[in-house]
Amino acid sequence: MTTTPPGMQPITEDDIANYLANTPGFFERHAQLLASVQLSSPHGNRAVSLQERQAEMLREKIKALEHRIMDMVRHGNENVVIADRLHRWARNLLLVRNTHALPATIVSELMTQFMVPQAAIKVWKVAPQYAESDFATGVSEDARTFASSLTQPYCGVNSGFEAVDWLEDKDLAMSVALLPLRVGAIHDASRAFGMLVLASPDPQRFAAGMGTDFLERIAELASAALSRLRDD
Template sequence: MNSSQLPPITEEDIVEFLAHTPGFFERHAEVLASVQFTSPHSHRAVSLQERQAEMLREKIKALEQRVMEMVRNSNENAAIAQKVHEWSCALQRVTAPADLPDAVVQGMLQQFDVPQAAIRVWDVAAPYAHAAFAQGVGGDVRAFATSLTMPFCGPNLGFEPAGWLPGGGLAHADGSGAQSLALLPLREGPANSATPAFGLLVLASHDPQRFDATMGTDFLSRMAELASAALARLR
């Protein structure tokens, strides 16, 4: 076979050769010195060493950004944990069970900056059966609350529980009113269990993205469990 019949050398062949010949650049250091690249930043020709330095700086910058993001998330989580702690303590300090629903709602408004909130509890003990928080809950709403194995987040589509909010919970065409909702089922045990719900907590915002359908619900589920544990005193 003459040279004209040999297959052409490909880039893969060169890569494989260099990978299996680690001493090549030690014996031919002048090759490295002559290699030049186009910098993606200045669009000028740079040496291999300069390009490696640029790549290292880019990696360091990316790592710094990740560290900053982790610190920011840590600070946010710490702030949320402190608010949950304060809210839980406030619920424990409530002496009269009949005051618990309002304490839950006020905690949501004050501690977590929720613009609007409302709550209803059913199947309560006789002394609380005529309280405002135990009124106006139909069978469909109860069944809907029981069907929720996690908080519902999404646009205000005229759900009946939205009517419990101040002003009737209407979403207006001009963007005002309750544009997005979070509906938190209240039940004994874990929020994702099949235990029948005994209440529903409604959170609302004029911001359509505040309670978006794609948001995570783990935090809301924990809040529902805490509220449920406190409100169990009404039953």
């Protein structure tokens, strides 16, 4: 049994690791050690050489990279599909000539292009000729204040929002997305002049923490289209 002389600290594995890391010529002077090193294989109880273990680690890294690439390709394809739907939706809004029909077109095209089960929209501060329209009535001051407080889409469970009452069947709104409508970018601090609500019976369709980039673009495009209705 080897003992450590009095007054000396025992050599630890970290000491050995640091020495080898900082002494690259060690294995050049003792090349035979590399051939004799045996390691445990992660795929069984057998011992493998250092070279074989390195090859296994390299194969695992390559496999992990392949999975990442496949995920990137899948997400890229999904984004292309969503971008195409967004393009068709925006194009159909530009084709609307009757401004009274614009809010309903925004809703119906969202449901069609993005397969959203339910959607509704309310707009306030509209010009007098739109003041009695369904889309411009039935909104409390609390709902308007709440819309103005949002600087990004809200996604999550239905927590009894007034906007859910605008839907055809609020009992089927298990998850919702609430999009404030305001002049300019959605992140601006200006007061909102409307709100768009999307809903699904799937609790995970509009889950908290989901990416909202495309929802933000929808809100900004809808706001720009609806600017024709405002009483400026």
